[in-house]
Amino acid sequence: AQSVAQPEDQVNVAEGNPLTVKCTYSVSGNPYLFWYVQYPNRGLQFLLKYITGDNLVKGSYGFEAEFNKSQTSFHLKKPSALVSDSALYFCAVRDTYKYIFGTGTRLKVLA
Amino acid sequence: DTGVSQDPRHKITKRGQNVTFRCDPISEHNRLYWYRQTLGQGPEFLTYFQNEAQLEKSRLLSDRFSAERPKGSFSTLEIQRTEQGDSAMYLCASSQTQGGSGELFFGEGSRLTVL
Numbered sequence: 001a002q003s004v005a006q007p008e009d010q011v012n013v014a015e016g017n018p019l020t021v022k023c024t025y026s027v028s029g030n031p032y033l034f035w036y037v038q039y040p041n042r043g044l045q046f047l048l049k050y051i052t053g054d055n056l057v058k059g060s061y062g063f064e065a066e067f068n069k070s071q072t073s074f075h076l077k078k079p080s081a082l083v084s085d086s087a088l089y090f091c092a093v094r095d096t097y098k099y100i101f102g103t104g105t106r107l108k109v110l111a
Numbered sequence: 112d113t114g115v116s117q118d119p120r121h122k123i124t125k126r127g128q129n130v131t132f133r134c135d136p137i138s139e140h141n142r143l144y145w146y147r148q149t150l151g152q153g154p155e156f157l158t159y160f161q162n163e164a165q166l167e168k169s170r171l172l173s174d175r176f177s178a179e180r181p182k183g184s185f186s187t188l189e190i191q192r193t194e195q196g197d198s199a200m201y202l203c204a205s206s207q208t209q210g211g212s213g214e215l216f217f218g219e220g221s222r223l224t225v226l
Contacts, residue, residue, distance in 0.1 A: 043217035101153035
């Protein structure tokens with residue numbers, strides 16, 4: 001079965017510094033990978049996805065993610081963090097027609 | 112607003128009562144999903160519809176849970192004889208098969224509290 005793992009429950013970063021939120025995956029076949037963000041008491045918002053092609057994927061709000069097949073990773077990155085980026089981030093993988101989500105990583109950007 | 116809408120946003124009920132949630136997907140989306148999210152956890156898949164057909168149902172969905180999508184438009188999720196363990200956020204999402212880019216579009220969720 002397909003799965004994703006987010007090894008960090010929380011990531012703290014200073015405003016203006018680069019941020020990385022980690023995700024590793026386990027799939028049979030080619031992975032369809034996604035990142036979502038969730039603000040308090042809200043639904044999930046799509047940030048970006050990897051289906052095929054370039055290993056560096058650009059998404060919304062200045063976020064990007066790097067797909068690494070040899071390390072089975074799909075880490076979310078941003079060159080310069082904003083306080084408003086503080087939220088819960090979920091990595092997901094598509095398994096046939098359903099989507100399997102990780103446990104989430106809480107990102108805190110400190111002013 | 113043409114996003115996914117869910118109703119009600121919040122529901123407080125007593126144990127043993129029945130509750131029903133409604134989801135209106137984005138109009139051109141033929142796939143509809145229900146997920147459950149508890150505090151500090153990621154969304155867990157419950158069930159999935161393509162048009163009006165319920166194609167997959169998680170083992171998490173006990174006999175007390177039922178979902179429908181009549182005519183392939185809106186969907187309802189009913190929980191009968193609620194238990195305290197049913198307290199969670201119930202998320203609905205939709206996507207399209209043709210011409211879509213594969214991501215799910217989520218509603219704001221329906222938070223259930225069972226007393």
